[in-house]
Amino acid sequence: MKDTRRKAETLELASESLLAINKCGLQGKFKIWCLQFMLIPKLLWPLLVYDICSSTVEAIEAKIKKIYKKMAGGSSGSFRRGNVLPKSKAKFPNEIYPKGV
Numbered sequence: 001m002k003d004t005r006r007k008a009e010t011l012e013l014a015s016e017s018l019l020a021i022n023k024c025g026l027q028g029k030f031k032i033w034c035l036q037f038m039l040i041p042k043l044l045w046p047l048l049v050y051d052i053c054s055s056t057v058e059a060i061e062a063k064i065k066k067i068y069k070k071m072a073g074g075s076s077g078s079f080r081r082g083n084v085l086p087k088s089k090a091k092f093p094n095e096i097y098p099k100g101v
Contacts, residue, residue, distance in 0.1 A: 003050040010046045014060045017042070018067050028071040035068060 017039045021031050047057060 006046055006050040007052050007056055014043055018063055022067055031071045
């Protein structure tokens with residue numbers, strides 16, 4: 001049994017989902033969250049279960065990288081180095097609410 005139909009379905013799912021995430025009114029960091037925690041896990045199942053060739057997976061990966069860079073607002077050099085998101089100083093609960101409060 002061939003999985004060519006599943007290949008087309010997975011490509012369509014990736015394209016439609018990337019377009020929907022990109023067109024929503026959220027800020028870039030929230031779009032990235034949707035991409036990382038909603039779309040990628042949704043795509044992993046068909047990629048792991050069905051026999052989909054590596055060139056198709058690489059095409060999907062290229063689409064995701066292109067949209068990811070656009071959402072993050074970084075250049076291609078910063079994307080390669082992993083400096084995509086701006087660094088923010090995280091505050092721990094004890095810094096926000098001191099013990100005396």
